[in-house]
Amino acid sequence: MVIDYTSQDFEKVLSGYDVVLNSQDPKTLAKSLNVLKPGGHLVSISGPPDPAFAEALGLNPLLKLVVRLLSRSVRKKARSRGLHYSFLFMHADGRQLEQIAGLIDGGALRPVVDKIFPFTQTPEAIPLL
Numbered sequence: 012m013v014i015d016y017t018s019q020d021f022e023k024v025l026s027g028y029d030v031v032l033n034s035q036d037p038k039t040l041a042k043s044l045n046v047l048k049p050g051g052h053l054v055s056i057s058g059p060p061d062p063a064f065a066e067a068l069g070l071n072p073l074l075k076l077v078v079r080l081l082s083r084s085v086r087k088k089a090r091s092r093g094l095h096y097s098f099l100f101m102h103a104d105g106r107q108l109e110q111i112a113g114l115i116d117g118g119a120l121r122p123v124v125d126k127i128f129p130f131t132q133t134p135e136a137i138p139l140l
């Protein structure tokens with residue numbers, strides 16, 4: 012389903028989802044909780060960072076506390092509805108890419124190629140990313 016965010020409110024149109032990937036502001040993050048079904052996962056790349064991220068970075072106890080506080084509200088809201096919140100910080104991961112390549116080779120994922128550029132036209136391709 013395609014939703015035009017300039018004229019539709021996704022929160023009113025969608026419901027019962029297993030996963031939401033958020034890349035928007037805190038208001039959209041909060042609204043995203045409403046379209047998940049119990050047990051669902053809200054994953055955000057635009058924050059707030061969560062304690063697991065702080066742990067993975069090996070932050071000192073003070074910064075860990077700050078991170079915990081930053082995400083406290085959304086984690087609390089999620090927990091009270093039986094949902095899960097996590098922050099995702101993207102990084103290059105060869106094993107993950109291998110798994111994704113396997114899904115593509117097996118036909119489970121079908122990449123849609125819009126346009127092919129020769130290597131020499133790489134600068135023209137970058138703005139389309």
Ligand SMILES: NC(=O)c1ccc[n+]([C@@H]2O[C@H](COP(=O)([O-])OP(=O)(O)OC[C@H]3O[C@@H](n4cnc5c(N)ncnc54)[C@H](OP(=O)(O)O)[C@@H]3O)[C@@H](O)[C@H]2O)c1
Pocket residue numbers: 016034035039055056057099100101102
């Ligand atoms: N955690 C990580 O590893 C990681 C990695 C990369 C980026 N980020 C973060 O992710 C966020 C997004 O980055 P980006 O590079 O995608 O930003 P971007 O290039 O500015 O793109 C934002 C997109 O969101 C759309 N949008 C704006 N308002 C919306 C709304 N209310 N509902 C739905 N869509 C809306 C925009 O649509 P229009 O084209 O119509 O304006 C645009 O396509 C940033 O906060 C960035 O810091 C995190």
